[in-house]
Amino acid sequence: MRPGLIVSTGSATHPGHRRALNEDAFLASAPVFIVADGMGGHEAGERASATVIEEFALYIGRTALELDDVRIALERAREGVEHLSTSGNGRAGTTLSGVVVASVDGMGYWLTMNIGDSRTYRLADGELEQITVDHSVVQELIESGELTVEEAASDRRRNIITRAIGASSTGDADYWLFPAELGDRMLVCSDGLTSEIPDARIREILETESEPQRAADALVAEALAAGGRDNITVVIADAVSVASRPGTLLATDDHDIDMNTRPREVAGGVR
Template identity: 80%
Template sequence: MRPALVVSTGSATHPGLRRVLNEDAHLAMAPVFVVADGMGGHEAGERASAAVIAEFSSSIGKASLELDEVRLALSRARAHVEELSTAGDGRAGTTLSGVVIASVDGMGYWLAINIGDSRTYRLADDELEQISVDHSVVQELIDAGELSVQDAAHDRRRNIITRAIGASSTGDADYWLFPAEVGDRIMVCSDGLTSEVADARILEVLRSTPDPQSAADLLVADAVDAGGRDNITVIIVDAVSVASRPGTLLESDADIDMDTRPREAAGGGVR
């Protein structure tokens, strides 16, 4: 049986120009495409993000995941990160954002997950939409009408997040389930990209660079060239074939690589 959703992927990461360690970790193998941005200092963030990715890595090779499976993986990841804090690694914590492949009645779906301020976007019909919603102080101020989007980019509180995995936070993740379409392009990134590269440039690259690996490499390079003040990670996931109904598979003209295979604040941290 062919999978409900087949994708082509690319990913890239860079420590940036001001950080010794890369506290970002990521997983880009079907059915899981997620980025974790660690926090805590003294290697705590690096270990926290790695622990989360290790937990989700056990799902590699499955055709799809259900929401309960994702929630279980997140629960186990949270327990691992909390162990790091009690073992003396300070307030170890990490964000998590991305998508997993899901199937509903044999049809291909994206299941998006987010906790913290890493982000998940979808490019569809030539329009870029941010799927995730930041769990951050500045996002709450934007929602309350007390801060503009333009001013938020330079606000001194922009690195204060209101939910995380670990870091004394008990806030849960947000989830979204939506049908996949042939031609969908998902981008998952740490804030090392969005804090350096304007949305207009991100859209330009996603529109003009068909190969997902090339697009990921280019976006990371742009962030480094813009200053690289933080770790930078980008995952690109393209839907190249989607089951629109049981037994029916719609395909794009691209080659299919079968091997590429809301919101309450509770705790938080500063990265």
């Protein structure tokens, strides 16, 4: 079967200026592009994020995944992370955000997932759109009207998350499914990037650096220059070939295209 979506990727990670250990982990190999930000201390966070990546790495080489594939990997990852906590590795936990290649009627789709406060964005037609919604205390306060977005950026509770894999959390992941378009640029990152650089600057870098690896390196360098107070991880996936109809691939190097579709959240499955 010919793939409905082919991507070009870039990735970069750095422990930051204040952390001796990098508890972030990532996977940037088709059909999976994800970032996990570990927590728990005493290497528990590093092992938790690595556990999630190991489960999703089993899908490398597949043409596309289904929602059930993602849910199975998440369930296995949750069991593995919980085992870390019960085997003396502290209160292990991790966030997870990212996108996998999916297929609907032979056409390429993005299936985005999120649990915690790592993020997935889409750049298209000059617009940077945050696909995922943070599972955090400050996000809940923003939604209730108790905080503005500007106030949340410096609020002392900004690092408190409300869902995770492990860390005694039972919260489910959220999912979004939407058609891939030629020129889509998907950005997946830990909060070490978004806590240092505003979205407007992220968009400028993504538009300026057309090659995905250079863009990933530039984003991490910018976050380090801005303070680098946390681990920083960036994964970029560019849609370079997309099936316009079953069995037909279109390819382009032009990232400046019109978008007429928007992500929609899915709960029951890919449909």
